[in-house]
Amino acid sequence: MAKLESSFKNMVLVLTAITCIAAAALAGVYELTKEPINQSNLAKQINAIKAVCPPFDNDPMADKIESKLPDGSIITIYPAKEGGKFVGAAVETYTMKGFSGYIKLMVGFNADGSINNYAVLQHAETPGLGSKMQEWFSNTDKPSQSIIGKNPGVNKLTVSKDGGEVDAITAATISSRAFLDAVQRGYDAVKDQLKQ
Amino acid sequence: MEYIMIFIAAVFVNNVILSQFLGICPFLGVSKKVDTALGMGAAVAFVMTIATIVTFLMQKYLLEPFGLTFMQTITFILVIASLVQMVEIILKKVSPPLYQALGVFLPLITTNCAILGVAIIVHQKDLSLLNSVIYAISTAIGFALAMVLFAGIREQLSLTKLPKAMEGTPIALLTAGLLALAFMGFAGIA
Amino acid sequence: MENKLVVSPSPHVHGGDSISKNMYGVLIALIPAFIVSLYAFGLGALIVTLTSVVACMFFEFAIQKYLIKGNKTLCDGSAALTGVLLAFNLPSNIPLWIVIIGALVAIGVGKMSFGGLGNNILNPALVGRVFLLISFPVQMTTWPIADAANRFTTMDVETGATPLSLIKFGAADQVNVWDAITGMISGSMGEISVIALLLGLCYMLWKKIITWHIPVSIFAGVVVLSLLTGLNPLVQLATGGLMLGAIFMATDYVTSPMSHKGMLIYGFMIGAITIIIRKFGAYPEGVSFAILLMNAATPLINTYCKPKRFGEVKKNG
Amino acid sequence: MLKTFRIGGVHPPENKLSAGKRIEVIGLPKQVAIPLSQNLGAPSVACVAKGDEVKVGTLIAKAGGFVSSNIHSSVAGKVAKIDEILDASGYRRPAVFIDVNEEEVWEESIDRSETLIKDCPLSSEEIIKKVAEAGIVGLGGATFPTQVKLSPPPGSKAEMLLINAVECEPYLTSDHELMMEKTEEILVGISILMKAIKVDKAIIGIENNKPDAIKLMTDRCRQYTGISVQPLKVQYPQGGEKQLIDAVMGRQVPSGALPIAVGAVVQNVGTAYAVYEAVQKNKPLIERVVTVTGKSVVKPSNYLARLGTPISMLIDAAGGLPADTGKVISGGPMMGKALTSIEVPVTKGCSGVLIMPTLEAQRQKMQNCIRCAKCVNVCPMGLEPYLLMSVGEREIWDRSEKERVMDCIECGCCSFTCPSNRPLLDYIRISKSKVGAIIRSRK
Amino acid sequence: MSKIKILTNGLVKENPVFVLLLGMCPTLGTTSSAINGLGMGLATAFVLMCSNFVVSLVKNIIPDKVRIPAFIVIIATFVTIVQFCMQAYLPSLYDSLGLFIPLIVVNCVVLGRAESFAAKNSPVDSIFDGLGMGLGFALALTILGGVREFLGTGRIFDIAIYPESYGALVFVLAPGAFIALGYLIAVINKLKAKN
Amino acid sequence: MNLILIAVLLLGAVGAIGAVILFLVAQKFKVYEDPRIGQVEEVLPAANCGGCGFPGCKGFAEACVKADSLEGLLCPVGGADVMGKVATILGREAVAAAPMIAVVRCNGTCENRPRLNNYDGATSCAVASALYGGETGCSFGCHGLGDCVKVCPFDAIHINPETQLPEVDEDKCTACGACVKACPKLIIELRKKGPKSRRVYVSCVNKDKGAIAKKACNVSCIGCSKCMKACPFEAITISNNLAYIDYNKCKLCRKCVDVCPTHAIQELNFPPKKKEEPVVETKEN
Amino acid sequence: MLSIDYKMDNYIEHEGVVVAVNKENVVVKIIQNSACSGCHAKGACSAADRADKEIEAIAMDSEKFHVGEKVLLRGSDHLGRQAVLIAFVLPFVLMLLMILLLMFLFANEGVAGLGAIFVLIPYYAILYTRKDKLRKKFVFQVLKLDGNK
Numbered sequence A: 001m002a003k004l005e006s007s008f009k010n011m012v013l014v015l016t017a018i019t020c021i022a023a024a025a026l027a028g029v030y031e032l033t034k035e036p037i038n039q040s041n042l043a044k045q046i047n048a049i050k051a052v053c054p055p056f057d058n059d060p061m062a063d064k065i066e067s068k069l070p071d072g073s074i075i076t077i078y079p080a081k082e083g084g085k086f087v088g089a090a091v092e093t094y095t096m097k098g099f100s101g102y103i104k105l106m107v108g109f110n111a112d113g114s115i116n117n118y119a120v121l122q123h124a125e126t127p128g129l130g131s132k133m134q135e136w137f138s139n140t141d142k143p144s145q146s147i148i149g150k151n152p153g154v155n156k157l158t159v160s161k162d163g164g165e166v167d168a169i170t171a172a173t174i175s176s177r178a179f180l181d182a183v184q185r186g187y188d189a190v191k192d193q194l195k196q
Numbered sequence B: 001m002e003y004i005m006i007f008i009a010a011v012f013v014n015n016v017i018l019s020q021f022l023g024i025c026p027f028l029g030v031s032k033k034v035d036t037a038l039g040m041g042a043a044v045a046f047v048m049t050i051a052t053i054v055t056f057l058m059q060k061y062l063l064e065p066f067g068l069t070f071m072q073t074i075t076f077i078l079v080i081a082s083l084v085q086m087v088e089i090i091l092k093k094v095s096p097p098l099y100q101a102l103g104v105f106l107p108l109i110t111t112n113c114a115i116l117g118v119a120i121i122v123h124q125k126d127l128s129l130l131n132s133v134i135y136a137i138s139t140a141i142g143f144a145l146a147m148v149l150f151a152g153i154r155e156q157l158s159l160t161k162l163p164k165a166m167e168g169t170p171i172a173l174l175t176a177g178l179l180a181l182a183f184m185g186f187a188g189i190a
Numbered sequence C: 001m002e003n004k005l006v007v008s009p010s011p012h013v014h015g016g017d018s019i020s021k022n023m024y025g026v027l028i029a030l031i032p033a034f035i036v037s038l039y040a041f042g043l044g045a046l047i048v049t050l051t052s053v054v055a056c057m058f059f060e061f062a063i064q065k066y067l068i069k070g071n072k073t074l075c076d077g078s079a080a081l082t083g084v085l086l087a088f089n090l091p092s093n094i095p096l097w098i099v100i101i102g103a104l105v106a107i108g109v110g111k112m113s114f115g116g117l118g119n120n121i122l123n124p125a126l127v128g129r130v131f132l133l134i135s136f137p138v139q140m141t142t143w144p145i146a147d148a149a150n151r152f153t154t155m156d157v158e159t160g161a162t163p164l165s166l167i168k169f170g171a172a173d174q175v176n177v178w179d180a181i182t183g184m185i186s187g188s189m190g191e192i193s194v195i196a197l198l199l200g201l202c203y204m205l206w207k208k209i210i211t212w213h214i215p216v217s218i219f220a221g222v223v224v225l226s227l228l229t230g231l232n233p234l235v236q237l238a239t240g241g242l243m244l245g246a247i248f249m250a251t252d253y254v255t256s257p258m259s260h261k262g263m264l265i266y267g268f269m270i271g272a273i274t275i276i277i278r279k280f281g282a283y284p285e286g287v288s289f290a291i292l293l294m295n296a297a298t299p300l301i302n303t304y305c306k307p308k309r310f311g312e313v314k315k316n317g
Numbered sequence D: 001m002l003k004t005f006r007i008g009g010v011h012p013p014e015n016k017l018s019a020g021k022r023i024e025v026i027g028l029p030k031q032v033a034i035p036l037s038q039n040l041g042a043p044s045v046a047c048v049a050k051g052d053e054v055k056v057g058t059l060i061a062k063a064g065g066f067v068s069s070n071i072h073s074s075v076a077g078k079v080a081k082i083d084e085i086l087d088a089s090g091y092r093r094p095a096v097f098i099d100v101n102e103e104e105v106w107e108e109s110i111d112r113s114e115t116l117i118k119d120c121p122l123s124s125e126e127i128i129k130k131v132a133e134a135g136i137v138g139l140g141g142a143t144f145p146t147q148v149k150l151s152p153p154p155g156s157k158a159e160m161l162l163i164n165a166v167e168c169e170p171y172l173t174s175d176h177e178l179m180m181e182k183t184e185e186i187l188v189g190i191s192i193l194m195k196a197i198k199v200d201k202a203i204i205g206i207e208n209n210k211p212d213a214i215k216l217m218t219d220r221c222r223q224y225t226g227i228s229v230q231p232l233k234v235q236y237p238q239g240g241e242k243q244l245i246d247a248v249m250g251r252q253v254p255s256g257a258l259p260i261a262v263g264a265v266v267q268n269v270g271t272a273y274a275v276y277e278a279v280q281k282n283k284p285l286i287e288r289v290v291t292v293t294g295k296s297v298v299k300p301s302n303y304l305a306r307l308g309t310p311i312s313m314l315i316d317a318a319g320g321l322p323a324d325t326g327k328v329i330s331g332g333p334m335m336g337k338a339l340t341s342i343e344v345p346v347t348k349g350c351s352g353v354l355i356m357p358t359l360e361a362q363r364q365k366m367q368n369c370i371r372c373a374k375c376v377n378v379c380p381m382g383l384e385p386y387l388l389m390s391v392g393e394r395e396i397w398d399r400s401e402k403e404r405v406m407d408c409i410e411c412g413c414c415s416f417t418c419p420s421n422r423p424l425l426d427y428i429r430i431s432k433s434k435v436g437a438i439i440r441s442r443k
Numbered sequence E: 001m002s003k004i005k006i007l008t009n010g011l012v013k014e015n016p017v018f019v020l021l022l023g024m025c026p027t028l029g030t031t032s033s034a035i036n037g038l039g040m041g042l043a044t045a046f047v048l049m050c051s052n053f054v055v056s057l058v059k060n061i062i063p064d065k066v067r068i069p070a071f072i073v074i075i076a077t078f079v080t081i082v083q084f085c086m087q088a089y090l091p092s093l094y095d096s097l098g099l100f101i102p103l104i105v106v107n108c109v110v111l112g113r114a115e116s117f118a119a120k121n122s123p124v125d126s127i128f129d130g131l132g133m134g135l136g137f138a139l140a141l142t143i144l145g146g147v148r149e150f151l152g153t154g155r156i157f158d159i160a161i162y163p164e165s166y167g168a169l170v171f172v173l174a175p176g177a178f179i180a181l182g183y184l185i186a187v188i189n190k191l192k193a194k195n
Numbered sequence F: 001m002n003l004i005l006i007a008v009l010l011l012g013a014v015g016a017i018g019a020v021i022l023f024l025v026a027q028k029f030k031v032y033e034d035p036r037i038g039q040v041e042e043v044l045p046a047a048n049c050g051g052c053g054f055p056g057c058k059g060f061a062e063a064c065v066k067a068d069s070l071e072g073l074l075c076p077v078g079g080a081d082v083m084g085k086v087a088t089i090l091g092r093e094a095v096a097a098a099p100m101i102a103v104v105r106c107n108g109t110c111e112n113r114p115r116l117n118n119y120d121g122a123t124s125c126a127v128a129s130a131l132y133g134g135e136t137g138c139s140f141g142c143h144g145l146g147d148c149v150k151v152c153p154f155d156a157i158h159i160n161p162e163t164q165l166p167e168v169d170e171d172k173c174t175a176c177g178a179c180v181k182a183c184p185k186l187i188i189e190l191r192k193k194g195p196k197s198r199r200v201y202v203s204c205v206n207k208d209k210g211a212i213a214k215k216a217c218n219v220s221c222i223g224c225s226k227c228m229k230a231c232p233f234e235a236i237t238i239s240n241n242l243a244y245i246d247y248n249k250c251k252l253c254r255k256c257v258d259v260c261p262t263h264a265i266q267e268l269n270f271p272p273k274k275k276e277e278p279v280v281e282t283k284e285n
Numbered sequence G: 001m002l003s004i005d006y007k008m009d010n011y012i013e014h015e016g017v018v019v020a021v022n023k024e025n026v027v028v029k030i031i032q033n034s035a036c037s038g039c040h041a042k043g044a045c046s047a048a049d050r051a052d053k054e055i056e057a058i059a060m061d062s063e064k065f066h067v068g069e070k071v072l073l074r075g076s077d078h079l080g081r082q083a084v085l086i087a088f089v090l091p092f093v094l095m096l097l098m099i100l101l102l103m104f105l106f107a108n109e110g111v112a113g114l115g116a117i118f119v120l121i122p123y124y125a126i127l128y129t130r131k132d133k134l135r136k137k138f139v140f141q142v143l144k145l146d147g148n149k
């Protein structure tokens, strides 16, 4: 078959046709994958909440509350309830102060305000340095660096260099500060809920 | 202040070429002429700005309202490709001598991934229009900076004797790596 | 062969200067700083320096022998100098395997990959240092205390903060300028004593190894930017690697501009970038980065800053 | 502060071994060979034939063009042949061979007396004509025909005559000695030159390492109006025309321009003496002062030699060729030309014969350029020799031109100073000739 | 050309990264670990194969002048499809490859092969070419990712080879990408010169 | 379904606009490149050596496509092989050009031509020849400093350390002519390779008179014109005391070789004749 | 290079082929390579597109040239910089100012964005009216290529 000639009609027709087909195909695939994508996003969220909160039986996603901090940032709180009783909350908190800016955490608080566990959801810190956040602050073998069980309302959760109770990740003071800042912001957001 | 931060971040801290790895092709390919590098920078700044504005408007007023964000990639690339062509036609129509002069002095601007990359990144970062534009400009300046530095280095390297195996791309990549190493000094500034 | 005349183009005499004279001259100028660091850090300083020099010379030899054949430059002192300067940029308690990696990077990547002596774009010792700084930040930022009691018996000594990290982390009041000038502070081995380094500068100026332009313009850049950003210029000059960098590393022939005007621009920019990184960046110290950045800009400076041509000054004077 | 030029410069060891040695006259050889190309510009054209009898001072070759000069017989005798002779470069060039007669017969017009004739009644044009007839060329080494230099191009006007008595080349002392012995003649010569170019001011530039000459010239020049002496700080290449003008007048000749652009005409002292002899005594240029020197030379001396005398004769007079001879140079160590054979004749441009021992003669091994900028700092023209060399090596001629390779005065400061022993000037020189050809072809 | 030859051509002789030096941006940007490199490589390989196939199917109905935009549309479609699938089924890989998935669109390998191979050859050959080139690309990315991961963290495919504290962090950062790729290409140049 | 519809409409619109723009572009910029240029370029060796006389392989490809016949067009690197391929692409006859090769017309080895002085300048024939005639009495001969070696893109010419003269590697030389341009002494010439690579040429460029030339070098051409008289095909001319053999006329009979009193005429790749090579003969001097 | 020496005019040169010879000018076709043209793999990559551009160059002695001849096109590099300025930098600055202004006035991204794009229309219109001035400014010389080069 000979190649179509590059006339105006041909060009417009062919390109339009191709784009239309492409659009249709895309929309189709989009429809197909929409569900799984949402599912996987949801699963990520739920898994994170599950990982950081004490056991619960409600649907925290449904009960989520948005809390506004004094500086205007909005932080999402997922309350965890066991048999209707408030047992704690997962807080999706963030900070912009990381070595590479944005760090997003899911911090789980017990009802008394102490930290149950946390998960680092998103960050761009340096691999091998700032990226150690996940292991470092949850290492309960080393009480001076772990934040698990500590209560931001009681303990001073800043790095020891700044006079706080937490040892910074070696050579990553900035990430450590940022991490603790995010935790603190999470606590600030959730503390009104805890008081109830 | 915010704008300055975006600027510094895009030029020095997260330089397109040296830390984002976008636009490597022209970086490796373009000549050792400083002039050309600067001209490319200016051209890229212009194209990037228009492309960013147009795609921004498309995204905000067409794709998002209709829930078509999944077509981002395909529309953006088409729009950018047509845009670049448009600029050429207009220039040629409006002022043939100008158009001719550009032809002699600059290589064609091809849609490289930096332009598409910026158009996409501004939405990932959820920047406002103004911030997007500043980001685009800054990226282009960062691009020009790296290109110009590199043009100078190439010029010098062309007068020395390199080990055979390192000639061409390897030394270009190695130098880019060492430049990136030096640029890491700006880390944390913004 | 007897009595065949030698024929060559003019000139028929040579000034007698040579690469090795210059390189060994710089090594001599580094002796005071080395003595201070021996006194301050003891055993560690000695071992790290030796390791670095031996490793640099070994890599230079090996690469020229097996990979890149060309002029043999092992004995001209440039590799040894790179070794010493690399060592001077490291803490004295650094593990030796890191020193060896640094030497490999400095010589292999920074110098030989570009074709060896004279062809490199960036300062090899600084390439080595920055590579290490970014690769092994923990070891590279653990500074032994100068004058520690057990410094002559072991390499494991107490560590402390450098004046610049004190400033960075808000403890500027703990910084004693006098200590910084004499050298009794924590820091890289070679950078601590301002006096010893200035002594070296005087020697190199006297021997005409370098000219004043680069060091002085760096100092000027530092002073101006410190004043603009509200830092104490004296402290900024006396602390960190500034003196070492300005005197010994920014002046590296190969990677610095050729004309005096170019040197002044280059130096001033190094000073300025240093202060900007110190003040705003994540790193407490920015000299190495500043020098590398300006090394990269040197070819450009060279194309645009030509020496003053004869006949270009006012025609009738 | 003594005056000197403002950019670059070096201080090679002076080694003025023959300083203070009075000028001795060298005897005549059996045969002289007078090359036909002794000046910058077009070679001269022989106007005698085999078998012709010539006297001392007989015209044997005429100027071959505007920028060219006459050549006169330096001996009395019979033209043996007009044939090729190996020149200093090892190429064969035409020369007039003259068998020397026992008896010296001089052209009658030549005044051979020692009496000093101060007054010169001639007009400018007449002086220049005489200079041209006498075949005078610049004796400072450039051998540029003097009459051309004395006729400034239309539109430009000379303000001042500079006499180049700097003798900045190490070893050489011929100008120095000439000044000590022929002081008055030189000063008269200068007055004549002033008249020729119609200026009323002349300055003699002398480097500070010749205090006796400075003193003598200063004393004597008081009797001549408009002539003064300017002592200069010792620095090579102060003798370079442009450098001398910069040092004395504080003016820099623009790139590509002639000294006249800043109102200066520069002449060597030897040239001034030759002009005196030509104008006042009708004596053409047939002999010159040649320094024979070198560390192993038995008797470093200054000789007055007839053109065409084999250099070997001068060397024999100075005690013979030393055993450790490595290199024989015509001229000084910085700008001189290494000879392939010592049988070549003395020519108008030969100011000295320098014999270097083998050890010093060899160049050291060349290494990579370490970009130390020392060559840039010493270049008196403000060029970047390192760059010119690498551009020249790669034959990028347009870049060479843009980097002003044509401004190079070939002083050799760059090669002298380079710690990597790079043959900078070698490459710059070929770049100059290539770029020069390209520029010429453009016209 | 036999199918096998077409296939291996892209793997070795005309390896898009090491030999043809195409698609440098994703090569550098996505190879901080072997697994990322592999993921990106396979994604690209998939797009390459599909787009090659489709392009060679429709090559004759496309007028020359709209050739490139048409190819781009086809490629972009497949890219977006890959993007969705990855998002749905390999979310963590998707997170780490980030921006570079959409940028497959402008990867010169993809468009280049569409232009220079698929537009001239039969659909079946085109599939093989796409597969070969894609696998070559994936191979290169995996090697580079492996080298960087190994030097930077002491692991390959997350399997520890030596303690992490001995790893040179630069290699997982931007400068390391350039340096490692530079030396890999130098080594390959050297090997090529020897043969 | 609605979504799909919108998507199709939107993208279709974009596509249509794009097509219109492209059409306009196409109208404005009539880009037509003969596709054969690319094809030709593909078969060329991509050495970009310029040996063909065009700027780069691309330029040559263009020239081939535009030319009416391939006569006079030759890629010296690829040789007849590549030209054959080019011819097939263009559907034309490949014109077989005689293969050429570089020859060094100087035989002034250390033995033949005693060194009179030692050169100690930059290692460059250009520099040396700008300075002076050379280390020997012959100011025409090879300096042996290897400018030709430096420029050869094919590593085909090397200085023989014993003779101090360059030697051309017959297998590698592509007759690109780079060395011819580089030699400041104009010693190197491209000559017909001849059947079985056999060739006869005067290996001397000395224009001095016979006596002088002979004094400087044992194997110099003295311009005695014996060869000219011996040549049955009038292939030899003499000017400026120097003989030259026209390779188009030379039939490789080797009569000239026999009569040359100084053995200045070289023969190459002939089977060994009677006894030894002429060069060896002069050893006793 | 841009200004190795500010005293000397620097040129940018481009090779081309004469396609037409008129009285006072010569039309030269140049082949313009894209940014990727430096890449050795351009053969395998479509991004390395080429375009022919036709350029009118002033030549007083146009009769010296003939169609099909290879020539060198030369313009001083400061013209190049001016071209970039007019074609890219100015409109770019204009867009930027427009965005800032409109954002300040309307605080609406849509308006600002559209405004910034549409401000180019008057800009190009003005350029169009200056056509002849520009034509005089951007002149090129044609030079004969050396026969042996």
Ligand SMILES: Cc1cc2nc3c(=O)[nH]c(=O)nc-3n(C[C@H](O)[C@H](O)[C@H](O)COP(=O)(O)O)c2cc1C
Pocket: A099, A100, A125, A126, A127, A129, A130, A131, A168, A169, A170, A171, A172, A173, A174, A175, A176, B184, B188, C133, C134, C135, C137, C141, C282, C283, C284, E173
């Ligand atoms: C390549 C590189 C990446 C770094 N990334 C981080 C990081 O992600 N987080 C951090 O806190 N510090 C990071 N740093 C270290 C800091 O810049 C700096 O060294 C640190 O603040 C020094 O303080 P410290 O040792 O007291 O922590 C990084 C350093 C380098 C060289």
Ligand SMILES: Cc1cc2nc3c(=O)[nH]c(=O)nc-3n(C[C@H](O)[C@H](O)[C@H](O)COP(=O)(O)O)c2cc1C
Pocket: D137, D138, D139, D140, D141, D142, D143, D144, D149, D164, D165, D166, D167, D168, D169, D237, D238, D239, D240, D241, D242, D266, D267, D268, D269, D271, D272, D335, D409, D410, D411
């Ligand atoms: C580097 C250099 C050094 C020179 N040194 C001297 C010198 O010492 N004495 C001298 O008379 N001429 C010297 N000349 C030559 C002068 O430039 C100039 O030709 C001469 O003074 C003109 O006078 P003349 O024409 O009478 O020779 C030197 C030239 C150069 C380029």
Ligand SMILES: Cc1cc2nc3c(=O)[nH]c(=O)nc-3n(C[C@H](O)[C@H](O)[C@H](O)COP(=O)(O)O)c2cc1C
Pocket: D067, D138, D140, D141, D142, D144, D148, D149, D150, D151, D152, D153, D240, D241, D242, D258, D259, D260, D264, D265, D266
């Ligand atoms: C074509 C030409 C014309 C010259 N005309 C003059 C002149 O009119 N006046 C003058 O003083 N020198 C003239 N010169 C001589 C040069 O300026 C210079 O003196 C000469 O080249 C020797 O330079 P040096 O003595 O510095 O080595 C001319 C040279 C050339 C090549």
Ligand SMILES: Cc1cc2nc3c(=O)[nH]c(=O)nc-3n(C[C@H](O)[C@H](O)[C@H](O)CO)c2cc1C
Pocket: C022, C023, C026, C078, C079, C081, C082, C083, C085, C111, C116, C117, C118, C119, C120, C123, C124, C125, C126, C209, C210, C248, C249, C250, C251, C252, C253, C254, C255
């Ligand atoms: C004044 C001076 C300073 C030098 N500084 C350095 C330096 O900072 N780092 C280094 O590796 N080499 C230095 N060198 C040595 C040498 O120039 C260096 O190894 C070259 O860069 C290698 O090509 C220096 C040499 C001199 C003469």
Ligand code: SF4
Pocket: D378, D379, D380, D381, D382, D383, D384, D385, D407, D408, D409, D410, D411, D412, D413, D414, D415, D424, D425, D428
């Ligand atoms: S020889 Fe030329 S380049 Fe070298 S110093 Fe002298 S003037 Fe400068």
Ligand code: SF4
Pocket: D368, D369, D370, D371, D372, D373, D374, D375, D376, D385, D386, D417, D418, D419, D420, D421, D422, D424
């Ligand atoms: S003096 Fe020698 S080593 Fe120094 S810059 Fe000049 S050429 Fe290079």
Ligand code: SF4
Pocket: F101, F102, F151, F152, F153, F154, F155, F156, F157, F168, F172, F173, F174, F175, F176, F177, F178, F179, F180
């Ligand atoms: S020997 Fe000469 S002609 Fe032959 S390939 Fe080498 S440079 Fe070309």
Ligand code: SF4
Pocket: F104, F125, F141, F142, F143, F144, F145, F146, F147, F148, F149, F166, F182, F183, F184, F185, F186, F187, F188
């Ligand atoms: S043939 Fe010519 S270029 Fe080659 S070494 Fe001899 S003189 Fe030099």
Ligand code: FES
Pocket: B021, B022, B023, B024, B025, B026, B112, B113, B114, E023, E024, E025, E026, E106, E107, E108
């Ligand atoms: S892949 Fe070509 S510019 Fe990024």
